[in-house]
Every structure is written in C-alpha cells, then in structure tokens.
Amino acid sequence: MSEPSPAVDEPTVLESFQQNGFSRRTFLKFCAATASLLALPAAEAAVLAENLATKPRPTVIYLSFQECTGCLESLTRSFSPTLEHLIFNVVSLAYNDTLQAAAGESAEAAREDAMRKAWGKYVLVVDGAIPRPLDGAYCVVGGKSALASLQHVAEGAAAVIAVGTCAAFGGLPLANPNPTGAVAVQDLVRDKPVINLSGCPPIPEIITGSVVYLLSFGVPELDEHRRPKVFFGNTIHDRCYRRPFYDKGLFATSFDDEGARNGWCLYELGCKGPTTYNSCATMKWNGGTSFPIESGHGCLGCSEPGFWDRGDFYHPLSTGRWGSGMGEKLAVAAVAGAVLGGAAAVAGRQRQKARNDASTQHPDHPEAK
Ligand code: FSX
Numbered sequence: 001m002s003e004p005s006p007a008v009d010e011p012t013v014l015e016s017f018q019q020n021g022f023s024r025r026t027f028l029k030f031c032a033a034t035a036s037l038l039a040l041p042a043a044e045a046a047v048l049a050e051n052l053a054t055k056p057r058p059t060v061i062y063l064s065f066q067e068c069t070g071c072l073e074s075l076t077r078s079f080s081p082t083l084e085h086l087i088f089n090v091v092s093l094a095y096n097d098t099l100q101a102a103a104g105e106s107a108e109a110a111r112e113d114a115m116r117k118a119w120g121k122y123v124l125v126v127d128g129a130i131p132r133p134l135d136g137a138y139c140v141v142g143g144k145s146a147l148a149s150l151q152h153v154a155e156g157a158a159a160v161i162a163v164g165t166c167a168a169f170g171g172l173p174l175a176n177p178n179p180t181g182a183v184a185v186q187d188l189v190r191d192k193p194v195i196n197l198s199g200c201p202p203i204p205e206i207i208t209g210s211v212v213y214l215l216s217f218g219v220p221e222l223d224e225h226r227r228p229k230v231f232f233g234n235t236i237h238d239r240c241y242r243r244p245f246y247d248k249g250l251f252a253t254s255f256d257d258e259g260a261r262n263g264w265c266l267y268e269l270g271c272k273g274p275t276t277y278n279s280c281a282t283m284k285w286n287g288g289t290s291f292p293i294e295s296g297h298g299c300l301g302c303s304e305p306g307f308w309d310r311g312d313f314y315h316p317l318s319t320g321r322w323g324s325g326m327g328e329k330l331a332v333a334a335v336a337g338a339v340l341g342g343a344a345a346v347a348g349r350q351r352q353k354a355r356n357d358a359s360t361q362h363p364d365h366p367e368a369k
Pocket residue numbers: 066067068069070071072127128129163164165166167171172199200201202
C-alpha cells in the first residue's frame with residue numbers, strides 16, 4: 001500500500017505534541033506506552049519513537065454507517081493512548097460526524113478537501129455495516145448512501161480500518177434475517193488493505209494502538225480474518241485467569257451456585273472464550289479494570305464472524321448449540337467444541353471429587369477458617 005501520509009504542511013507527531021503544550025518527555029512516555037501495548041521488542045520501540053518524531057500526522061477520515069455508536073463510545077475510553085492524544089497529536093482527523101464540530105455541507109466540503117490534498121495516502125476508518133440493496137437506500141447520511149460514501153472515500157485511501165464487528169463481519173445488521181442486506185467493509189473494498197478490529201465493541205486500545213502501528217510501520221501481521229495478530233492471536237480461554245479451574249474440572253453451573261461464588265470456570269454457563277480470539281483477558285476494559293468474565297458472565301464471542309447467529313449464548317460449546325450451519329469458521333468452532341466436549345466429559349468425572357477438595361480449601365469455606 002502507499003504509506004498513510006499527511007495533508008500538506010501537517011506537523012510531525014512530536015511537533016504536534018509540542019504545539020499542544022506537551023513536552024518531549026511526555027511524547028516519549030506516549031511512545032513507550034504504545035510500544036508496550038503493541039508488545040514491540042526494544043529495537044522496534046525505538047523505531048516507533050523515531051518514526052513518530054519525524055513523520056507528519058496522517059489524514060484520517062472516519063465514517064459511521066449501520067451501528068450503535070458503541071465502537072466510538074469505546075474509543076472515547078481509551079486510556080493509553082488516549083483518544084485526545086490520538087486525534088489532537090497523532091492523526092489529522094478530517095471527518096467524523098459524531099466528534100466534529102462542523103455539520104452539514106461545510107463538513108462534507110471539508111472532507112472532500114482533505115481527500116483531495118491527501119489522495120491515495122489517507123487512512124479511512126469505518127464503523128458499521130453497509131446495506132447493499134436498492135443502491136444502499138437503507139442507510140443514507142447527508143443525502144448519500146453508505147454504499148456510495150464508502151466507495152467514494154475508499155477510492156483514495158491507502159488503507160481501510162474496519163472498526164467493530166459490524167464493519168469487520170457485518171455484525172448485528174447482518175444477523176438473520178439481515179433485513180437490509182448488510183455486508184462488511186471487506187465485501188466491498190477489495191483493492192487495498194482492510195484491517196479488521198472486531199469486537200462489539202472493540203477494545204479501545206486496540207483501535208488507537210492499531211492506528212499508531214499503521215502510521216509507524218504500515219499494515220501489521222494479520223490473521224485469517226484480517227485482524228492484527230498482536231491483539232487477536234490468542235483465544236480468551238488461552239489467557240483467562242479462570243483457566244486453572246477449567247483444567248481442574250471446576251465449573252459454575254448456574255449464576256448463583258457455589259462455583260459462581262468461588263469464581264470457577266464459566267464454560268458450562270455458555271462461555272465462548274475457547275473459540276473467541278481477542279485480548280479481553282489481558283488488556284481488559286476501562287483502563288484494565290475488568291472484563292466480562294471477571295464480572296461473572298461468560299464471553300459471548302463478539303469478536304468472531306456471525307456471533308449473533310451462531311447459537312445459544314447460554315449453552316456450553318460441547319452441546320453443539322453454538323456454531324451450526326454458519327460456514328467454514330463455524331465448522332472449526334464445532335470441531336473445537338467437540339474436542340472441548342471430550343475434555344469436559346473427562347473433567348466432569350473428576351469434578352465432584354475436585355469440588356469437594358477445593359471447596360473446603362476456599363477461604364470463604366467454614367472448614368478453611
Ligand atoms: Fe457494531 Fe459499532 Fe457493536 Fe455497536 O460502530 S460492533 S453494534 S458496539 O457500534 O458497529
């Protein structure tokens with residue numbers, strides 16, 4: 001791809017920090033935090049800082065289509081890098097109809113102007129799915145269909161970032177019966193890199209971190225669903241703090257039983273962590289405060305294609321009530337479910353004994369005091 005690059009006369013990221021009253025030290029702390037987020041080795045962390053100090057800010061155009069604005073809500077809660085640093089210092093945000101002050105024809109004109117100046121080099125960020133039938137008539141913004149807007153703005157983009165499961169895979173708008181004929185960004189943009197940042201919504205630091213990575217190094221290494229491997233390379237289950245309970249066969253079987261109170265594995269309550277690739281278990285949410293499993297609810301699998309239609313959120317993978325009839329990815333999930341089912345069956349035989357042993361060792365158990 002062409003390198004994402006700036007409108008004419010854009011300052012570098014370092015210059016932008018300084019123009020906004022931040023010291024070089026703050027800039028370097030920002031670089032260090034971002035390098036850590038991206039798990040960069042020391043040598044690449046230095047390159048990141050060097051690139052951000054010397055490269056001008058790229059122009060970013062952000063379009064929203066069929067979505068609930070949860071993705072943008074999520075982005076506003078990015079702790080490191082913060083949204084403020086992203087839009088005031090790291091990129092030149094030329095258009096976002098929710099964040100920008102301008103409205104109406106002047107906003108549209110500013111977008112056209114930014115596209116002209118950075119043609120072939122700007123980054124297009126999209127959230128939401130795009131309805132295709134009737135020339136896209138089911139989603140119209142500023143008198144133009146989402147379909148026409150996407151095709152128009154994508155034409156001059158160096159790369160497209162699809163933020164959220166709706167933009168990445170169709171998400172809720174595409175869910176059965178898909179009344180508007182919604183499709184994902186990658187179904188319409190085929191001639192340039194598309195990076196999918198799935199999740200309903202996505203983890204905010206994955207959005208900001210991916211934008212910074214794209215600016216500094218280009219397109220990151222992607223998985224089979226075009227998601228950055230650094231964030232989507234492991235399942236929730238791989239990194240879940242409740243995993244030791246799964247391995248011991250200790251499961252909550254209702255939301256108010258002894259297992260739930262003891263913080264045991266939520267697999268039997270339908271947790272989709274074993275087939276869901278994302279960083280919730282390590283990065284968590286709200287500045288690393290918590291994530292759904294830590295709050296006592298299983299993973300819904302929201303960062304996987306077709307998750308709304310894949311089955312029952314509250315039945316375990318091993319029952320086969322998740323993933324039937326949804327194509328290739330779901331076949332993989334079904335196999336995974338079968339394997340896990342076998343593991344769960346073995347675990348089940350050990351469960352009662354382990355429960356008896358472990359519950360008496362729990363600090364809240366009367367016999368442990
Ligand atoms: Fe979809 Fe995002 Fe879920 Fe909502 O923009 S991924 S419905 S959180 O808002 O698109």
